[in-house]
Amino acid sequence: MRLLINKIVLLLSTLAAIIGLLFLFWILVTLTIKGFSSINLYLFTHDLVDNGLRNLLIGQFVLALIAVIIGVPIGIVAGIYLQEYSFNNNYAKFIRNLSDVMMSAPSIVIGTFVYAILVVPVGHQNGWAGAIALAIMMLPIVVRTTDDMLGLVPRELREAGVAIGAPKYKVIFDIIIKAAKVGIMTGLLLAFARIIGETAPLLFTSGNSEYFTLNLNEVFPSLTVAIYNLATMPDKHLVEIAWAGAFLLTLFVLIINLLGRYIIKEKIK
Amino acid sequence: MEAIFKKLSALSATTILIILSAIFVVLFIQAKPAIEKYGFHFLVDPRWGVTVVNELKNNMNSNADVTHTNEKVNNFNEGDDIAIDDEDALAAIGGVNQNTDVVYGGLIPIVGTILSTLIAMAFAVPIAMGIAIFLAEIAPPFISKPVGIAIELLAAIPSIIYGMWGLFYFGPFISSIFGGGSVSLLVAGLVLGIMIIPFMASLTRDSMNTTPSVLKESAYAIGATKFEVIKDVIFPYAKQGIIGSMILALGRALGETMAVAFVIGGVFKFPDKITDPTVSIPVVLANNFAESSGMSYSALFYLALILFVVSFIVITFAKFYFLRDKK
Numbered sequence: 001m002r003l004l005i006n007k008i009v010l011l012l013s014t015l016a017a018i019i020g021l022l023f024l025f026w027i028l029v030t031l032t033i034k035g036f037s038s039i040n041l042y043l044f045t046h047d048l049v050d051n052g053l054r055n056l057l058i059g060q061f062v063l064a065l066i067a068v069i070i071g072v073p074i075g076i077v078a079g080i081y082l083q084e085y086s087f088n089n090n091y092a093k094f095i096r097n098l099s100d101v102m103m104s105a106p107s108i109v110i111g112t113f114v115y116a117i118l119v120v121p122v123g124h125q126n127g128w129a130g131a132i133a134l135a136i137m138m139l140p141i142v143v144r145t146t147d148d149m150l151g152l153v154p155r156e157l158r159e160a161g162v163a164i165g166a167p168k169y170k171v172i173f174d175i176i177i178k179a180a181k182v183g184i185m186t187g188l189l190l191a192f193a194r195i196i197g198e199t200a201p202l203l204f205t206s207g208n209s210e211y212f213t214l215n216l217n218e219v220f221p222s223l224t225v226a227i228y229n230l231a232t233m234p235d236k237h238l239v240e241i242a243w244a245g246a247f248l249l250t251l252f253v254l255i256i257n258l259l260g261r262y263i264i265k266e267k268i269k
Numbered sequence: 270m271e272a273i274f275k276k277l278s279a280l281s282a283t284t285i286l287i288i289l290s291a292i293f294v295v296l297f298i299q300a301k302p303a304i305e306k307y308g309f310h311f312l313v314d315p316r317w318g319v320t321v322v323n324e325l326k327n328n329m330n331s332n333a334d335v336t337h338t339n340e341k342v343n344n345f346n347e348g349d350d351i352a353i354d355d356e357d358a359l360a361a362i363g364g365v366n367q368n369t370d371v372v373y374g375g376l377i378p379i380v381g382t383i384l385s386t387l388i389a390m391a392f393a394v395p396i397a398m399g400i401a402i403f404l405a406e407i408a409p410p411f412i413s414k415p416v417g418i419a420i421e422l423l424a425a426i427p428s429i430i431y432g433m434w435g436l437f438y439f440g441p442f443i444s445s446i447f448g449g450g451s452v453s454l455l456v457a458g459l460v461l462g463i464m465i466i467p468f469m470a471s472l473t474r475d476s477m478n479t480t481p482s483v484l485k486e487s488a489y490a491i492g493a494t495k496f497e498v499i500k501d502v503i504f505p506y507a508k509q510g511i512i513g514s515m516i517l518a519l520g521r522a523l524g525e526t527m528a529v530a531f532v533i534g535g536v537f538k539f540p541d542k543i544t545d546p547t548v549s550i551p552v553v554l555a556n557n558f559a560e561s562s563g564m565s566y567s568a569l570f571y572l573a574l575i576l577f578v579v580s581f582i583v584i585t586f587a588k589f590y591f592l593r594d595k596k
Contacts, residue, residue: 006494012409020470023463024423027434055570074281081278092282097588098283103518104584105292105577106524108551111552112558112573113292116299125559136288143285169274190425197427200551204559224429228527231433236465239437245431257425261418 006208035247038240039048048210048226053245055212059221062214062246063127063206064139064196067134072188075139103140110136111201119205127216130206134195141156141194145187149180182267186260193256197249199224223249296577299570303373306564314374317553318535318565322369373568375550375575377537381454382549384540385529385555386522388458393466394515401467406499418472426466432531435460439533449544450534457533457549460526464528469518476510477503503570513591520583524576527550550576 040080042264046052086092110133118129161171177184202208208225209218223245230242295303303311400420404413439460440451447455480503488498504511535556536548549574561569 002494006496009496009499013402014407016396017403017416019397021419024419024467026438027426027431027463028423029437030434031430074284077278078281078284081282085275085278086282095282097284097585098289101581101584102289103286104520104524105289106526106551106580108524108554109292109527109577109580110294112554112570113295114559116295116570117291134498139288140285142444143282167271169271193425197475199427201300201431202553203317203526203555207559209317224427224527227429227433228530231436231531241296242433246433250426250430253425253427254422254595257422264338 007058014074024141030248030249031243034240034243035251038244039247043241043244047212048208048221048241051241053220053223053241053248055209056223057248058212058214058221058243059127059206059209060196062216063130063134063220063222064192066127066216067138067195068188068192070132071135071138075142076146076184078139078143079150080172080177082143082147084176088106096250099140099143103144106200107137107198108200108203109201110176111205114201114205120212122217125205125207125219126220127206127213127220130202130220130222131216133200133201133205138191138197139197141191142188145191146180148185149183150186152183153179182263186263186267189256189260189263193260197224197253199228201229218227245261289299292577295573296570297572299493300567300574301463303564303567307373307568307571311373311375311568312379312575315376315539316372316374317377317568318370319372325434340580342582371564373571375564375568375572377539378548378550378553378572379575380539381533381547382453382523382551383457384547385533385549386519388455388543389465390515390519392459392462393518396462397469397473397518398468398511400470401477402499404470404474406495406503414438417471420467421471424471427527428464428525429466429527431460431528436527436531439463444544447544449542450546452532452534452546453544454540454547457529460528460532461522462524464525465518465522465560468521469514472514472517473507473511476507476514479510480506487494509591513587516583516587516591520580520587523583524551524580526555529554532560544570 006084016018042051043053043101044057046152047055078099082092082096094269101129114129114133114136118132119125146218157175158171162168166174200225202222206220208227208229211221213220222269227242227245227249230238233242307314357584366577370439404420406419408416436452440453440456443456443459444451444453449455456531482504484506485498488502493501529553533549534557535552536546537548537550538545554569554573554576558569
């Protein structure tokens with residue numbers, strides 16, 4: 001009887017695993033089939049106004065890149081504070097927890113927040129608002145990564161630096177950061193992959209432009225927002241463009257994730 | 270230099286606090302007109318953008334009455350001078366003089382959010398547990414390793430992809446089995462569930478893997494079956510982590526926008542059946558935000574504030590009560 005129950009339970013959980021994987025597999029397969037059948041060179045050389053993806057791909061990349069430029073320095077320095085300067089006092093614990101909570105805050109709420117402070121005063125959607133919304137999404141991830149990675153640096157390295165009389169910031173920048181560099185870079189890569197696929201914070205901050213632009217003061221092209229708009233259009237061709245965009249986005253995100261894993265693995269070797 | 274950098278680093282850490290407080294304060298200020306006007310009654314009022322002609326009609330049951338806000342009415346209230354060429358708008362404007370009002374209540378999206386999240390959890394928890402048990406205890410390493418990586422990669426796929434797949438493939442599939450349209454509460458809940466499965470499964474597997482193998486081995490040594498080891502050794506040991514990861518997944522499901530926006534339908538209506546379309550808070554925000562103004566704008570911020578506070582509480586709860594010893 002015990003053995004029978006055991007068999008049944010193991011069978012059920014294996015079955016559950018198979019069902020779950022089947023759904024996920026289904027998603028990837030349809031995405032790949034749909035993506036491949038709608039991708040062509042034309043999409044990369046024309047903007048959305050001519051039924052291409054060029055401006056969207058570049059726009060999404062630029063938004064995420066600017067989010068990195070804004071969010072990463074603050075996040076890294078904040079992580080340095082948590083690990084190196086705070087001596088793990090209550091304030092640091094509080095910030096650490098708060099940052100973890102912020103990591104799971106609904107992205108659409110961050111979108112509404114940025115809309116209220118950066119879109120309403122300007123009067124129209126703009127690229128800066130989108131980039132800052134993404135930077136806010138990214139900040140807690142960077143803080144967490146930096147904090148964790150600096151925590152892995154051996155104590156002896158710090159002590160050696162202090163022993164030769166280097167000021168603390170020099171120890172941090174010349175020794176500790178260098179030791180944790182690979183880990184932090186990988187974390188940044190994964191954070192980048194996370195924010196580049198975000199849609200909700202961009203819906204009403206950057207909006208989406210059909211034209212090529214690099215002017216962040218204007219409505220800015222965004223691939224994810226465009227996918228959302230195009231996929232719900234009745235025009236079949238536009239839906240296909242959306243599939244192509246979705247495929248490219250997923251491919252990009254997965255490649256970055258695999259790359260990040262590979263780097264971590266190499267480092268451990 | 271040292272002192273400057275120290276101050277700077279403390280300041281950077283404080284930006285987290287500043288941003289989170291700023292989000293709360295800004296949402297609150299923007300929502301204030303709606304909060305003052307409707308108070309907590311907003312939470313139980315099912316009327317969104319319903320024109321009420323006078324105070325007497327206020328208490329009539331309104332399911333049949335729900336009409337979408339006419340943008341023209343909105344604009345008029347805002348004082349824009351637009352051409353009035355629509356009879357409805359004319360009627361509404363006539364109504365304004367007779368003390369009409371557009372009422373906003375949040376009950377429908379609140380119920381939609383709760384129901385879709387419950388469906389998602391009911392669907393995702395058993396499957397995610399199955400995957401976690403499979404990966405941690407059943408599968409040999411040469412299977413569990415690649416499958417584990419695949420699960421983690423799937424958690425990284427942008428949620429918009431799940432939504433799009435739901436709209437074009439999963440929705441029609443579900444409606445062919447259960448009837449109803451290809452956008453419905455059921456489809457939204459299931460897509461949401463599928464989206465959080467990888468997240469939940471990998472977190473659960475991680476906490477199950479923290480069980481010391483000595484414990485497991487001693488249980489096996491006295492003749493326990495695999496199921497008994499899982500039930501009596503691993504679960505009790507990893508319980509906190511497992512519950513914590515479920516609550517984290519719940520928090521994620523509550524605030525998820527894109528996976529739901531494609532498939533829930535976006536209509537302000539209570540679902541009579543599970544296969545009816547309805548709406549959730551994030552979807553209301555995503556669909557109505559850019560065109561709103563005046564009281565509807567404020568009411569949307571009220572909804573955003575509710576969502577923010579609720580998910581804040583959920584996540585804090587998960588962190589403090591269940592995942593505390595992780596850090």
